[in-house]
Amino acid sequence: MSWNILADSMPQLLQAALSTLQMTGLAFLIAAVLGLPLALARMGPGLPGVLALGYIETMRGVPQLALLFLIYFGLVPLGIALRAFDAAVIGLGLSGAAYLAEVYRAGVQGVEPGQIEAAQMIGMRRRAVLRHVVLPQAWPAVLPPMGNYLVALLKDTSIASIISAPELMLRARDLSSEYFLPMDYYLLVGGMYLVMAWPLMQGTRMLERRAARGRLQGEVR
Amino acid sequence: MSDPPLVPRPEALVRAVRVGKRFGETEVLRDVDLSVQPGEVLAIIGPSGSGKTTLLRCIAHLEHPTSGHVEIAGERVGAVLDRGHLRPMSDREIARLRQGIGMVFQRFNLFPHLTAIENVMLGPVQVLRRHRSEAEPLARELLRKVGLAHKADSYPERLSGGQQQRVAIARSLAMQPRLMLFDEATSALDPELIGEVLAVMRDLARDGMTMLVVTHEMGFAEDVADRVVFMDHGRVVEEGPPRELFRAPSHARTQAFLRAVIDRQAMAEAP
Numbered sequence: 001m002s003w004n005i006l007a008d009s010m011p012q013l014l015q016a017a018l019s020t021l022q023m024t025g026l027a028f029l030i031a032a033v034l035g036l037p038l039a040l041a042r043m044g045p046g047l048p049g050v051l052a053l054g055y056i057e058t059m060r061g062v063p064q065l066a067l068l069f070l071i072y073f074g075l076v077p078l079g080i081a082l083r084a085f086d087a088a089v090i091g092l093g094l095s096g097a098a099y100l101a102e103v104y105r106a107g108v109q110g111v112e113p114g115q116i117e118a119a120q121m122i123g124m125r126r127r128a129v130l131r132h133v134v135l136p137q138a139w140p141a142v143l144p145p146m147g148n149y150l151v152a153l154l155k156d157t158s159i160a161s162i163i164s165a166p167e168l169m170l171r172a173r174d175l176s177s178e179y180f181l182p183m184d185y186y187l188l189v190g191g192m193y194l195v196m197a198w199p200l201m202q203g204t205r206m207l208e209r210r211a212a213r214g215r216l217q218g219e220v221r
Numbered sequence: 222m223s224d225p226p227l228v229p230r231p232e233a234l235v236r237a238v239r240v241g242k243r244f245g246e247t248e249v250l251r252d253v254d255l256s257v258q259p260g261e262v263l264a265i266i267g268p269s270g271s272g273k274t275t276l277l278r279c280i281a282h283l284e285h286p287t288s289g290h291v292e293i294a295g296e297r298v299g300a301v302l303d304r305g306h307l308r309p310m311s312d313r314e315i316a317r318l319r320q321g322i323g324m325v326f327q328r329f330n331l332f333p334h335l336t337a338i339e340n341v342m343l344g345p346v347q348v349l350r351r352h353r354s355e356a357e358p359l360a361r362e363l364l365r366k367v368g369l370a371h372k373a374d375s376y377p378e379r380l381s382g383g384q385q386q387r388v389a390i391a392r393s394l395a396m397q398p399r400l401m402l403f404d405e406a407t408s409a410l411d412p413e414l415i416g417e418v419l420a421v422m423r424d425l426a427r428d429g430m431t432m433l434v435v436t437h438e439m440g441f442a443e444d445v446a447d448r449v450v451f452m453d454h455g456r457v458v459e460e461g462p463p464r465e466l467f468r469a470p471s472h473a474r475t476q477a478f479l480r481a482v483i484d485r486q487a488m489a490e491a492p
Contacts, residue, residue: 117283118330118389122344122396123320126312132347136334 002181006188009175016171017192023089023157023167028150030093035100040130042105052101059098065159067091072163088160088167096153103145107138140211147204151197158193168192234259234400234431235280239289242275242455249275251455252289259399262432264442264463267452268478273435276452277402280433281324282315293318293400320348323393327405329385331377337388338364338373344396356395363391367421383414387421394425401425403434439482443467451475 041052059067072087082090111134119133161170168189176185233256242250250272257263265273278284280291282299291298300307301314310318331340341360345351351359364370367387377385386406393401403422407415419441426432426445436442442449443463450460451470459472470476 112330114326114328114330115332118324118326118332118392120283120316121281121319121322121324122392123316123348124344125316128347132343133332137332 002179002184005179005181006184009185012171012175013168013189013192016166016168017196019085019166020154020157020168020193021196023085023092023160023165024150024154026089027092027096027157028153030089031096031100031149031153032146034093034097035104038097038101039104039108042101043108056098056101059095062095064091064095064156065162067095068160068163084160084163084165085167087163088157088165092153092156092160096149099149100146103142103149104138106145107142108134110141111137140207144204144208144211147200147207151200151204154197154200155193232258233292234261234294235433236292237276237280237289238292240276240279240286240291241288242272242279242284243287249455250279250286253452253455253457255450255457257400257431257433259431260429261448262426262430262434262446264446264449265433265435265452266437266439266442266449266478267458271452272455273452274404277324277404277433277435281322281402282310282318283324293321316348320396321399323390323396323398323401325386325389325393325401325403325406327408329377329382329389329409331380331385331389331392333377336374336376337369337380340377340388341392341395344392348396360391360395363394364388366394366424367391368417381414382410383417386410386418390418390421390425399431401430401432403432403436405435405437407436407438437482439467439479439486451478453478 038052038055041048042056043049068088068091071091072082072084075082115133115137116129119129124132157167158169160167161173164170172185172189176182179185235255235257237253237255240250240253240255241248253272253276255263255276265276267273275284279286280293280298282291285299290300296318297307298318299310299315301310331337332343335343338357338360341363342353342356345356345359346353361370361373364373367390369384369387369391372380372384372388377388380388390406406422407418410418415438419438422432422434422441423445434442434446446463448460449463449466451458451466451472451474453474459466459470459475466475467479470479
């Protein structure tokens with residue numbers, strides 16, 4: 001191991017890791033916010049339902065890398081030239097929205113129909129039922145898969161290096177080819193991803209345990 | 222009861238007019254006519270699958286009749302007359318209609334993420350837009366009325382079935398409904414917990430609440446109901462005052478049902 005070279009690279013790598021975290025956070029925000037209306041449309045009737053399903057299936061079927069290329073290069077002829085970082089955030093966010101929409105849907109459909117009927121019978125309108133009865137109960141079931149998605153997203157940001165978005169993987173590639181030390185740099189950077197993912201993984205496990213406990217109590221009741 | 226009354230009876234609070242319901246090929250309700258006067262307690266009895274629950278759910282607009290219709294206080298359930306045409310009710314109109322109807326479910330359906338008192342307060346606060354400071358004393362009073370003042374801050378999972386069902390009744394009453402529907406409210410309860418729920422229902426009847434009670438508790442139907450309806454295979458077979466219907470049922474089908482129920486109870490009670 002070439003400790004000196006690696007040590008000298010650390011400031012750059014830490015800076016890049018910060019970009020990775022920012023990219024992850026922003027893409028996650030887009031996915032989490034956009035996913036909910038998408039899930040609700042998907043469960044509803046009519047054209048919105050069909051459109052939402054079409055969107056979700058398309059996103060599931062198209063590689064994220066193709067989507068990133070499309071947004072970064074494909075939009076240029078239309079006069080839309082995004083920075084690589086922004087293109088990556090949008091691309092990852094849009095495909096994540098489709099994924100989280102399905103997570104939300106599973107959570108909402110896991111709520112007993114009797115709960116919705118009870119809420120309707122105290123005179124609640126659709127929105128109120130959703131807000132006060134359905135979502136609070138779907139939440140515990142939704143959190144663990146959401147956490148898993150966040151961990152996956154953190155690692156998936158590495159594909160943004162292919163459109164040269166400044167993040168950890170791109171910096172690692174640049175440095176390793178500069179110093180001809182692929183083993184050293186990729187081991188180090190792999191470790192850095194692990195260190196960032198670790199707390200998320202632990203948090204997700206905790207949520208899973210809590211959700212399982214809730215389910216157990218549900219059975220006893 | 223096969224012919225609908227030719228003269229409409231405007232005094233009825235609930236009126237089912239030739240209500241029919243099919244689920245695919247299965248005909249669950251066939252031309253059911255029924256009316257409930259304000260303050261009346263009507264018990265609906267009959268074997269499982271006879272359509273009692275479906276009828277109740279049609280009144281609550283949780284199911285939609287495939288033929289006929291239901292009226293509550295002269296207002297058609299699920300449809301409004303708009304410039305000479307019937308159109309389906311909007312989300313808002315359905316919600317407003319249901320505000321006047323309390324429903325108690327077999328499986329209680331308390332909101333598990335809310336405490337007992339929060340369950341009772343949710344409707345007044347979120348639907349009637351009452352201030353919490355106003356809704357809370359009312360909710361406490363209702364919990365006291367069902368004997369659960371001391372459980373106000375318990376979550377449903379900490380309550381017995383009977384306690385949950387009493388909270389569910391309080392939750393319905395908090396909306397000050399003019400009609401209460403009970404869908405086999407005691408069927409999911411352990412035998413020793415049935416009495417406490419029936420006692421609350423009895424109090425409610427004594428206070429003059431209009432009640433439609435789908436039940437297997439023949440003793441309760443006989444003591445509390447003003448009128449009993451026997452249903453079988455989606456039809457109203459026979460109806461009348463409890464004394465007549467239980468002591469001298471006129472239809473063979475009613476006789477057979479009551480005999481079966483009484484035999485079962487006698488067997489259960491035998492030493």
